[in-house]
Amino acid sequence: MTSNNTNSNALVARELGEAQAAVMLAKQFPRDELATYQSIMTACARPSFAAKAVYRYPRGKTTVSGASVVLAREIARCFGNIVSGYRVLSNEDDQIHLQGYAWDQQSNRRVVLEDKFNAKIQRKVRTMDGVEETHWVTPDERDLRELVSRRASFLERNALLRLLPADLIEDAMGACTQAETKTASGEIKSDRGGTLKKLVTAYSAFGVSKDMIEDRLGHRLDDASGEEIAELRQIYNSVKDGSASRDEFFEPRPKMVLNLGDLLAKPAQEDPA
DSSP, X not given: OHHHHHHHHHHHHHHHHHHHHHHHHHHHSOOOHHHHHHHHHHHHTOHHHHHHHEXXXXXXXXXXXXXXXXXXXXXXXXXXXXXXXXXXXXXXXXXXXXXXXXXXXXXXXXXXXXXXXXXXXXXXXEOTTSOEEEEXXXXXXXXXXXXXXXXXXXXXXXXXXXXXXXXXXXXXXXXXXXXXXXXXXXXXXXXXXXXXXXXXXXXXXXXXXXHHHHHHHTSOGGGOOHHHHHHXXXXXXXXXXXXXXXXXXXXXXXXXXXXXXXXXXXXXXXXXX
């Protein structure tokens, strides 16, 4: 018992010393805010980065945009003197308790958030009658890692967004959306058919059809603008990472059931000519 206490005290002392050293270095080498801003805007202009940086989520009857964990981490990296991450506080009785944090070592300001949830995932199960039902099931090791990683990413992102300047986040999101729109406009100009085909194929993995996309747009997908394609990609990011569900953006279409007997019994219409 004495040995365990000694080791624990030594670990705490080491972590405290490392934290104090980090704060001292941050104050000795403060961030250059102008250079930081330029670095962030340069990163947001990269098409491959911008495609992962912004997501859409519903709020009431409108749709608003948010910064993804990818964007939050990149802003923190460029901002400098910031560390972020998460810890698993406990994993007992099928309950997982996580802590996400973001720490500005220069100002010594820290944001800590927690999340406690059941270690369950949703799976669709087909009954004997052929009907699909959604059930909560215990995940295997791989699915559990993905669940923890996704929930932890949300915590870290939210902690970073509370720590970082709001106007900086807003400018970064605007630059990413502008880059996405520019990229999408160029793609549909050079290969509209291929671009729309990739979009429809990607959405089909979530059970979203071309008709459902057109219902949301209010017009044919073939007439979509670069700005609309960029927004659809941001919605895709939101559904993919679990920030929102498919049904929050797309109205499912009822399946058409044709009764062959009724069709055969219906008298043929006379040719008006």
